[in-house]
Amino acid sequence: MDTNTQRLLHTFSALADLGQEISDTSDFEEMLRNSFHLLLGSLAIRRGAVGEYDRDAGALRLIASRGIAESTDEALKLATDHARELASFGSTIKLEDATKEAHRFLEDHKALASIEIDLLLPLVVRERLIGVVLLGEKASEEKYSEEDLEVLSALARHIAVGIHSHRLIEEVEHKAIENQRLYDGLRKIYKETVHAFAAAIDIKDRYTQGHSVRVGKYSEIIAREMGWSEEEVEGITIAGYLHDIGKLIVDLSVINSPERFSAKDSKEMSRHPSAGYEILARINHPYAEIPLMARYHHERIDGNGYPDGLKGDQIPPGAKIVTLADSFDAMTTDRPYRKKLPLEDVLEDFRANTGTQFDPAVVCAFCRAFLNEIEGKRERRLLNLINRNYDKVENVTPLLNELLADFDGAAMAASTNN
């Protein structure tokens, strides 16, 4: 094999190896060090360095080197105008310019003056300086030829693209993290706004202060017990907070009436689910079903609810949960026309209305969550909410078990049919 063919094969093999190195993104600096050694090895160059250009710092950060500034971690200054000039060479540079730029670089860095740098190759991608390759003498001690420069430029272009791609990936990852942070921030603001709305809704009704937030929390506990995903649980919590938002358009005198509603007041009051839907449907919620949960939280399984008289599975599951949470809170808090009911009576009400007003699966999930907390299997969240108003909550354990025994089968059958 003649020398030229062998040189060509050696160069070709270096290019092939370099392609493989650059496609390996697992360790950027290792990739760059290997690429740099491939470049040195292609012409048996004795010393050199590859540095990445940091535009903000106006400096080169050496990533790999041999025989040049090996002991320094300090960045090498590179003035903006010099960087711009280097970028103007593009991805190919003439031998004369590469030599001239090497001398210019050494003049700017007296500390490196004892080192011989014969060539400076700018690493340029899309007219932007990505970095530079500094090269010292070859083992052959021959001067660099135009042919050598072509080989080195080809390899350097690969390295430039490798650095550029890596930085792009890093940038995308950074942006994704930044977007996630922004998204989290927006969600936080959204939740805080929802909280503020819930407080505003409850302030309007002086008898039911804290009702919306409690319904949100009860709904969350039930949904979690039913195995809903975190996202769905978050959605139904918000729905609980906002389920009564329609009350904002109901006459204040009706809401704050100290007596049971008259037929006229009931009609006025029954507007609030639809009104709530109208308000919430205009907002682009992260959880699409929130407006429906507000609209249907007074629907009943038997079809005798309002506003649409939906039956059974026509009612969205979330609305069924909010319905129970809403009723539970209504019965366990004082109202202007009655005191809160004893817990036993509340559970009896559940028993009487499961399958007509309430969904058996939701009632069972509520009972299970309640029992799990009493038995210490779950964090006391439901109990902490109920305990504010009741003593000896654990006394209802038999009732909860009875409810489960009565309706678990129905709930299972319903879920199987679905």
Next chain:
Amino acid sequence: MTETSREIAVQARSVGDAAIIYASDYLNKLSGERIERECRRQLESGCRTLIINFRDTELVNSIGVSILVGVIDAAEQNTARLIFSDVNNHTANLFEMLGLTRHVSLATNEEEALSLASEARPRAS
């Protein structure tokens, strides 16, 4: 005295103040770095002649060449002699083409390499 030692996959043995290091079948980054480490270790322990035996080496890639250039530097800094032995024709041509032979002596076999090593040492009068 001849002794044989094994560090990971690098085989090496000492003959007087010379160290013979055996390169693997493919001199790439992984095997090259092992050889480089072994060479530096030998130089630090006072070895005056490094002989790298390429009897098993079929191919040397660019990273391998770069690592060998690093070994040449290290040997020169330690004023030690570097000899490559048992280099096949293809690799010998590559070393010649790239100018490595300006810094390294090539020997047909280990015996010749050891003989070259002893020639380099000043004789005691």
